[in-house]
Amino acid sequence: MEDSPLSVMLNLATELAVEAGSISLARFGKVIARRKPDDSVVTDTDDAIQARIVHRLLEAYPDHAILAEETPRRGCDHGDPTSAGYVWVVDPLDGTRNYASGLSCFATSIAVLEQGRPVIGVVYAPTLRHLYTAWRGGGASLNGRAIRVEEPPTSHDHLIGIPSSKDELTVSLLRSWVATKGMVLRNLGATTLHLAMVASGALSAAYGKQSKIWDVAAGALLVMEAGGRITDPFGAELLPFALEADPDRDIPFLAGAPTMHGRLLQSLAGPLSSPDA
Numbered sequence: 001m002e003d004s005p006l007s008v009m010l011n012l013a014t015e016l017a018v019e020a021g022s023i024s025l026a027r028f029g030k031v032i033a034r035r036k037p038d039d040s041v042v043t044d045t046d047d048a049i050q051a052r053i054v055h056r057l058l059e060a061y062p063d064h065a066i067l068a069e070e071t072p073r074r075g076c077d078h079g080d081p082t083s084a085g086y087v088w089v090v091d092p093l094d095g096t097r098n099y100a101s102g103l104s105c106f107a108t109s110i111a112v113l114e115q116g117r118p119v120i121g122v123v124y125a126p127t128l129r130h131l132y133t134a135w136r137g138g139g140a141s142l143n144g145r146a147i148r149v150e151e152p153p154t155s156h157d158h159l160i161g162i163p164s165s166k167d168e169l170t171v172s173l174l175r176s177w178v179a180t181k182g183m184v185l186r187n188l189g190a191t192t193l194h195l196a197m198v199a200s201g202a203l204s205a206a207y208g209k210q211s212k213i214w215d216v217a218a219g220a221l222l223v224m225e226a227g228g229r230i231t232d233p234f235g236a237e238l239l240p241f242a243l244e245a246d247p248d249r250d251i252p253f254l255a256g257a258p259t260m261h262g263r264l265l266q267s268l269a270g271p272l273s274s275p276d277a
Contacts, residue, residue, distance in 0.1 A: 021126030049092035095190035111217035116240025121218035150201030161194030161206030195219025199226035205256030
């Protein structure tokens with residue numbers, strides 16, 4: 001790995017994520033927020049972080065493509081994601097609603113895709129000082145320590161990350177999980193952190209309904225390299241990502257330690273009985 005293209009990209013992604021954390025902390029409590037056309041919240045900090053990351057990436061890798069959340073025109077900041085050798089996928093500030101409200105749970109996520117599959121994944125939560133990193137075939141780590149998903153005994157409580165989605169089917173599903181002994185639901189307001197915490201064993205599983213590629217690209221690699229599974233809610237493979245599709249499309253997912261992933265797939269079979277649901 002030393003001095004390989006992946007190691008150089010991982011080092012840069014890590015540096016940029018930590019720098020993004022410094023920017024978000026320096027501006028915390030002093031942000032200017034606005035609504036995007038889809039009614040989601042964005043702040044001047046999102047813009048500042050993304051501009052910094054994109055600038056550095058264009059300097060280092062002018063031949064790579066960049067998909068970033070706060071970019072208009074289908075999220076493409078540079079290059080053609082369908083033909084570039086590598087595609088950087090950036091969520092400058094996941095958990096923007098938390099951040100804008102003064103709730104200190106947010107993160108920056110940076111991934112690198114090769115042929116639609118993540119080869120580098122970095123998630124940094126500055127208030128927690130948690131730096132999650134992974135590279136294809138190299139395992140996953142938290143602050144430099146190797147991490148693995150956890151399979152607690154059935155008798156133990158299982159913490160499950162859930163989305164903020166309020167569609168009828170998701171609400172029905174979450175009600176069934178709430179009523180199931182041993183399942184304890186948690187919503188941190190940051191999908192990237194849900195996936196990172198599945199990888200570290202802090203959460204047993206995570207479910208997402210209206211997630212985008214920048215919400216899941218880095219976290220998917222973290223989960224897989226930590227020994228977990230991530231699929232769509234029906235058990236179909238999530239990867240490779242369809243880079244020719246609109247990056248604003250929803251990417252529903254289910255991630256977890258293998259046993260819990262299988263258990264939750266069974267529970268999803270009822271409320272989400274068909275892909276049209």
